[in-house]
Amino acid sequence: MADPSTSPPLTRASVAEARELIRPFVHRTPVLTSSSLSALASTPTPTQGEGKARPKLRLWFKCENLQKVGAFKARGAFHAIERLKKEPGWLAGGGAERGVVTHSSGNHAQALALAARANGIPAYIVMPTISAPPKIAATKGYGATVVFSGSTSVEREAVTAKVVEETGARLVPPYDHPDIVLGQGTLGLEFQEQVEAMMAEDVGGEKKKKKKGLDAIIAPCGGGGMLSGVALSCEGTGICVFGAEPSFQGADDAKRGYESGVRVESVSSLTVADGLRTPVGRVPWSVIYERRLVAGFYSVADADVVRAMRLAYERLKVVVEPSAAVPLAVALYDEDFRAMVEREAGEEGWDVGIVFSGGNVSLEALGKLFAAEEESK
Template identity: 80%
Template sequence: MADPSTSPPLTRASVAAARELIKPFVHRTPVITSTSLSALASGTDAGADAGKANPKLRLWFKCENFQKVGAFKARGAFHAIERLKQEPGWLEGGGPEKGVVTHSSGNHAQALSLAARANGIPAHIVMPRISAPPKIAATKGYGARVIFSGSTSVEREAATAQVVEDTGARLVPPYDHPDIILGQGTLGLEFQEQVEELMMAAEEEEEEDGKEEGAGKKKKAGSRRGLDAIIAPCGGGGMLSGVALSCEGTGIRVFGSEPSFQGADDAKRGYESGTRVEAVSSLTVADGLRTPLGRIPWSVIYERRLVSGFYSVSEADIIRALRLAYERLKVVVEPSSAVPLAVALYNEDFRAMVEREAGEDGWDVGIVFSGGNVSLEALGKLFSESPEMAK
């Protein structure tokens, strides 16, 4: 990894620069909407619960499940490699031959493997022996050398250190580095622009319809086109902090979302107490969010207050939201991706806050679908074992 001291400043402008750097390597993933899910979130669906908060929510979904390797992690990995290539002396000193190394059980493993292959660089990936076989196979499929380790962070880090000593490879961490954060934040810039474009197109269509009917529609004075808020999942915080940077100075509020099961809501607890929680041990179904919040993401999220707050949801709510994503949006997402949607649908604190602050106008809320790397067998087991949760 490039020396953090040489990284660009953590600003919205740096996120924009990162987007230009990785544009040839990643997809501009689609943004989709759902009238039925917006109605459900707004309490106007037939199944809405009486007596609870009924904010007016218009939901927009950023589909990083359609990104390369099936997750947003490709953005940070490609940006890290491109930044490393710009480090003085790395190319001349044999850096590309020594390669890169990381420890990961899933999406970052695949993302770094792909980015390294695209640049002709060896990738050494330390993976816990208990990693899902499809993820191991995918990582090897991208050409990486996989080294197995124990499942604890101590065991993984020890194995990684040994690889660095043996090969001279550069460590590319999954989230706790400025270059990773800036790369992940590029999805936030895209999201903002895509929603504005879609809103503009809808307004133009309405105006044309109005002209044909002889009654044009006027936009409300003082209204602002675009998102009012974004909810993103939070594990190590690389993506959440990057999205927060992409929204700095725009007026768009950013919220983190986490599972509450077995203390997986470490970022929420740390944010509310003022002290970062450094260890997490949880077997939440949202397996991509079992990681404690990193030090550098914490500096963006909490110390700079670029995230407005955190909300957590139960396992039952995550599974209910996951089922809705499949049934109503027809997209393949993993449980971690369903956590922001679960907040919008079921977290009463969030919903009451929107109802109070947005009033009758409501909010346009962006939901980040972070990835779609889940096996059909795992989904079948999840839904079949928890029918009461999926209702």
Template identity: 75%
Template sequence: MADPSTSPRLTRASVVEAHKLIKPYIHHTPVLTNAALTTLASTPRDPKDLAGTPWESRTPAKPKMRLWFKCENFQRVGAFKARGAFHAIERLKLEPGWLAGGGAEKGVITHSSGNHAQALALAARTNGIPAYIIMPSISAAPKIAATKGYGANVIFSGSTSVEREEVTAKVIEQTGARLVPPYDHPDIVLGQGTLGLELQADVRNLIGGEQTDRVTGETTLSVYRSSNKGLDAILAPCGGGGMLSGVALSCEGTGIRVFGAEPSFEGADDAKRGRFTHATGDSSLGYNF
């Protein structure tokens, strides 16, 4: 991977620069509304529905919301992951000598079960660079086929992160390929954050007109604020944190609040249950979602 110390600072300005780098390679995906969901979100709950929940005995909220959806399901490879992958490749291309016999011919590598796998395979093919993708053998067949269809060398591994990383390390040793991680790298975070910039700008431009369209697939949910003709908040999936972190950076200094979202069904709220700790001397700061 590119040395994180050489990456731009994690700021909104750096997200803007990332967008300039990847703009020729990505789709500016649409922002749509959904009248049914907007009505549902703006309808107070029946107090009886709150029985047995943490909000029991509280007065139901009476929000007036307008929901906007950033349709990254229309992005290349069908997911926002294309943004981070293309930005990571563009940053490597800026590394002195990397293209001219400095390592590009050895390729890039990652481990992913699907969307990042396809995204890096596409970004590598676009730039004429070999790609090695470590995929769990239990990955969805269509995603394996798509990754191979983009010209990547697919190597299978076990399903756990330890197993995937072990195979990745072996392939790096054999090929000298550069690692492009799925989410935990500044270049990935900045690339994913570009969708936040587009969302903010598009909502400002769209306010005043009515849109009613059905939204399906992978989306980012936003809440309308009429007082300043912009967004009040953005809800983004937690996942590995790359897109959520990037969107938060894109909102730096704007006053827009950012929330991570995940399902609680059958224990899927791992980010909420997790604890991220940063040591500071004899104490530590914990951050709970």
């Protein structure tokens, strides 16, 4: 990875610069709306009961499940490689020939493998043995050498260090680096611009704005690279940014750390949201907590995550992986979030952006998750 001291400052302007750098390599993913999901979000569910919050929510969905490699991670990986290419001597001095290495449960793995292949650079990817088989197959399909490890971040990092020692490859961490954060944040800039454009209505051949744009964005949080990047993209705009996590087996480490003021450095969870099993990194934490660019965190049970996945499939006709469904689950089922919106937004309500971070889930896994959900009813 490029020396962090050479990275651009963590600002909204730097996110805009990152967007220009990766523009040739990534998709401008679509934004979808759903009147039925907005109506559901504005109505208490039977499990919430009478007397519960009735916020007025208009939901907007940023579909990074339709990004290259099926997830937002392509943005950070391509930005990291482009920044490395600017390092004096890296291309000509043999650094590129030794390749790049990372550890990832799947989406960053695929993203770095693709970015490396696009530049003719070897890639070594350390993946937990419990990674989803489609993610392992896709990573190998992009030409990367896959090395397996245990499931915890400590185990993954140990194997990664060994690969670095043996190959001389340059580490490209999945989230804990300024270049990764800035690359992921580019989705936030797109999201804001797309919603503003969609809110414009054509009246007599002239565009007339209905309102200013998004009031809030909810993004999933694992290592925090994307959440902190989105927060940077919203700095100074008045848009509130919230983190969303699963609560199963302590996977809500960012929420607990944010509320206690101390970053949680280790997580061991088998939440269904497999992409969110990692602790928040130091660089994302500096943006999320120390600069207070994230307004708060909310967490939901795994059962609610699966319910949200089903609704995304049935109402929007899109397939999202469990990690990507967590923000929608917060908007639909988290009573604390819903009460906060009702209190803060009043009768006008909020336009809330939901980041669908990825769609890498097998049909077999999807069927099992939905079958288990049906049996639990």
